[in-house]
Ligand SMILES: NC(=O)C1=CN([C@@H]2O[C@H](COP(=O)(O)OP(=O)(O)OC[C@H]3O[C@@H](n4cnc5c(N)ncnc54)[C@H](OP(=O)(O)O)[C@@H]3O)[C@@H](O)[C@H]2O)C=CC1
Ligand SMILES: Nc1nc(=O)c2c([nH]1)NC[C@@H]1CN(c3ccc(C(=O)N[C@@H](CCC(=O)O)C(=O)O)cc3)C=[N+]21
């Protein structure tokens with residue numbers, strides 16, 4: 197079997213086109229322009245790729261992009277002051293603080309200082325609690341993008357065995373919550389999991405969010421399974437920098453039913469969902485009906 201390649205790049209372009217249509221209507225009918233503020237403290241390679249792609253796409257969708265680049269040694273007080281100003285700014289509907297933050301900053305404190313209504317990453321404890329109890333919330337972008345691709349491919353996910361490898365607050369845990377919400381039987385695996393290969397082989401849906409290039413080989417994949425590769429790993433090979441997922445693509449594609457590539461899979465969907473969340477936040481803030489099909 198050769199897996200169907202799930203084209204996240206094309207899917208993301210459709211989502212962004214949908215967002216852009218809503219933005220046009222918001223401008224014409226309500227005089228509103230959704231605004232997204234991105235805060236980057238210091239330098240981080242993964243975050244820089246993300247910020248570069250995102251800034252361009254925000255503007256292409258007709259929204260306003262506010263970028264705040266702060267020095268690596270910025271104090272916690274200065275960062276909290278900036279967030280307070282963004283919370284109070286009615287032109288800003290979404291706020292994203294790039295993670296990881298430099299080690300002297302308490303990221304939990306910083307994230308929890310964002311107005312939950314503007315928390316387009318869905319990382320604030322209030323949004324995490326709402327998601328965990330099945331209430332309306334801001335849903336983390338990467339897991340939301342993965343869910344959209346899974347629903348598109350499978351229709352219903354009900355009763356499927358889902359294995360999420362990775363338990364971070366930004367990917368693994370919210371991914372597991374969303375899969376549970378769609379009635380999957382969910383297993384969360386991590387670095388202490390025993391017999392990881394066997395656990396993975398039970399998965400109808402295998403989500404890899406580890407951060408280790410090609411750590412999941414093809415023979416951990418159940419024949420016909422759907423593989424979602426969240427990993428973004430920059431690796432030097434033959435003197436060139438290459439982007440690799442957490443899954444050994446060729447081996448996995450030979451047995452899977454469907455698979456997301458890296459690049460061109462989860463990454464573009466993450467950005468599209470960030471723009472969708474910014475649109476949703478703008479609608480909610482102004483008491484307008486939310487766009488359909490762009491939230492979980
Ligand atoms: N495409 C996209 O849009 C995005 C991609 N990413 C990428 O996804 C990957 C994961 O990101 P993130 O969740 O932030 O990473 P973290 O480092 O926060 O979490 C990694 C998780 O993987 C687990 N893990 C590490 N080693 C192993 C192992 N040998 N076997 C099983 N589990 C293991 C860890 O377990 P433990 O908890 O026990 O330490 C941890 O739970 C990265 O490559 C990142 O760049 C992230 C965000 C968005
Ligand atoms: N608060 C916060 N929220 C995040 O969502 C967040 C973050 N911090 N910190 C860093 C990680 C990483 N991340 C990526 C998103 C898209 C691509 C992306 O667009 N990837 C392209 C490839 C880009 C390239 O060509 O290099 C792709 O996979 O096709 C990559 C990485 C979001 N993150």
Ligand SMILES: [Mg+2]
Pocket residue numbers: 297298299300301302303
């Ligand atoms: Mg820290």
